[in-house]
Amino acid sequence: MTSFRYVIIGAGFAGASTAYHLARRGVKEILILEQEKVAGVHSSGRNASMIRQVVPEPALIPLTGEGASFLRSLPADWPLPVSFQQNGSLLLGSGEGWRRLERDAETARQAGIEVENWSRERARDYVPVLKDADFEGAIWCPTDGVVDIHALLSGYLKGATSLGVQIRYGCAMQRVEVENGRVVGVLTSDGMTRAEVVVNAAGPWAAVVGKMAGAVDVRLRPCRRHLFLTVLLPWADPRWPFVWHDAHGFYFRPDSGGLLLCPCDQDEMTPGDPPTDNRIAELLAEKIRQHFPAISDVAIRKSWAGLRTLSPDGRFVIGWDPKVRGFFWVAGLGGHGVTTSTSVGNLAASLILDPDNRRGEPFSPERFLVTTGR
Ligand SMILES: Cc1cc2nc3c(=O)[nH]c(=O)nc-3n(C[C@H](O)[C@H](O)[C@H](O)COP(=O)(O)OP(=O)(O)OC[C@H]3O[C@@H](n4cnc5c(N)ncnc54)[C@H](O)[C@@H]3O)c2cc1C
CATH class of the missing domain: 3.50.50.60 (FAD/NAD(P)-binding domain)
Structure with missing residues (x-):
């Protein structure tokens, strides 16, 4: 023993x-x-490797802010290089969802996290594939990014x-x-x-x-979520931030020369290795067609699923x-x-x-x- x-x-x-x-x-x-x-x-x-500091649960915001600042300056005795690409994030909202996002952003601002409210036009200039996307405004968080998990x-x-x-x-x-x-x-x-x-x-x-x-x-509920990686897309700019529309339940970000896409599915599963479900690819295609038409018809080269454990x-x-x-x-x-x-x-x-x-x-x-x- x-x-x-x-x-x-x-x-x-x-x-x-x-x-x-x-x-x-x-x-x-x-x-x-x-x-x-x-x-x-x-x-x-x-997971999707994103560092997102503006979140709906206020109690989490001090923890998200601390997480991002740790990555910005790792301790001197940290043993390995860790790439943290601070491309920022754009959180999109419409209607009541937009008002909620503005409140979340205010809470984050009060906690010392840098955030700006952007107009639809400004967000579309920054990420041109948002040109036909359906949203009212965006929260820009420049210190968000993607980390090598x-x-x-x-x-x-x-x-x-x-x-x-x-x-x-x-x-x-x-x-x-x-x-x-x-x-x-x-x-x-x-x-x-x-x-x-x-x-x-x-x-x-x-x-x-x-x-x-x-x-x-x-x-605790382990809930499955799928991620999809597209083929190479010459127009996908690796400097884009991650873009997340909470109300439509969809996000994307540049990855490996293409885009990583997520339809924010949430099905409760037993703990383990969750199988992928083809219906979620259809859900993804439908969400993109409806809300983000400029990125429809992208071919997927790889998909996988993981579990988010929700309290x-x-x-x-x-x-x-x-x-x-x-x-x-x-x-x-x-x-x-x-x-x-x-x-x-x-x-x-x-x-x-x-x-x-x-x-x-x-x-x-x-x-x-x-x-x-x-
Ligand atoms: C698709 C997806 C996208 C996500 N995207 C993001 C994101 O962009 N940003 C973000 O912040 N978070 C994201 N998350 C959430 C994040 O991945 C999780 O919150 C985090 O990884 C949870 O870590 P954990 O250590 O609790 O669980 P796990 O990583 O699952 O670790 C638990 C470990 O416990 C081991 N274990 C369990 N039971 C036993 C036992 N009896 N004996 C021995 N070992 C055991 C398991 O094998 C496992 O390795 C995402 C999650 C998913 C699924």
């Missing part, structure tokens, strides 16, 4: 960044368990291991051992490991891992479990886990080491505790 103080389940952005930030604070005896043979097989390796994830893991964190790949956690309401270890496919703290960073499996521990019941109220789940002592959640990162990877890991590490820290209140799993009122 092996023994560690902290066992982190999952080597995606949630687990890797938490380990990195704990280790940077001098914490020893950390083990990451990852069921796959390599890191980034699931959500953290299949594989380098970023490797950076957290390399940084963590250089500070003594151990990682076991191909090792699935099968049971959380709890005695007298306190975590005492985990049973893995390689045997028992004793632990004082188990960190649930299991992404789409986080609800399953929570159940294994008898923790509070968090109704019931759209806020992350970060904090100590209210039912099982020693069980800590870093889950429900939805569609923002890349942008906020560093701020989530940093917050998790500070809450693990200082349970009285109030910064984590909006994300506390305690909000899912059902009281009977008796």
Whole structure:
């Protein structure tokens, strides 16, 4: 039997960044368990790589801002170069959706994030394929961009291991051992490991891992989303920002000489490797035809799907479990886990080491505790 103080389940952005930030604070005896043979097989390796700071949930905005500034100036001892292309973003809106976006932008501005309200004409001059697109105005965020997710994830893991964190790949956690309401270890496919703290960073499996521990019941929903990469498009300018129309549920950005496209589909699935569904390609074509006619008829060369794990109220789940002592959640990162990877890991590490820290209140799993009122 092996023994560690902290066992982190999952080597995606949630687990890797938490380990990195704990280790940077001098914490020893950390083990990451990852069921796959390599890191980034699931959500953290299949996403759109965008750093988006203006988001609808106000509690997330300080975390998105912290995430982007971390990428702009990585710590001096960061182990790898990470490309972060700050092409900016244009968030498009119409009607009530536009008014909501203006409110979101104001919240971001107050949090110190640089944003401008652009007219339709200005946005169309900047990205000419928006010429026939259906929107009323745009929010321009110049410090948004696209990051190399594989380098970023490797950076957290390399940084963590250089500070003594151990990682076991191909090792699935099968049971959380709890005695007298306190975590005492985990049973893995390689045997028992004793632990004082188990960190649930299991992404789409986080609800399953929570159940294994008898923790509070968090109704996390792993929801599939598809991405499509077009063939080379001579007119697609690699300097374009990412363009996102929340109300129409569609975004695109330059990628590999063509465009990466997303119809923002959201179907609940069981945790795992989600299959692609041809009907979503039809949904994508229909959305483009209706709202962005200048980019219709682009041929697709590749598509894939991943899972975004959504919490019931759209806020992350970060904090100590209210039912099982020693069980800590870093889950429900939805569609923002890349942008906020560093701020989530940093917050998790500070809450693990200082349970009285109030910064984590909006994300506390305690909000899912059902009281009977008796
Ligand atoms: C299509 C798509 C586009 C997205 N685009 C963006 C974007 O542009 N910007 C952004 O900020 N976010 C984006 N996201 C969201 C982002 O990818 C996620 O929020 C983030 O990757 C979640 O990280 P995670 O570590 O929680 O989960 P994961 O990356 O899934 O990691 C969890 C890990 O836990 C492991 N695990 C689970 N159970 C066990 C067990 N029992 N034992 C051992 N290991 C276990 C899994 O194998 C997995 O590797 C997107 C997501 C998708 C699907």
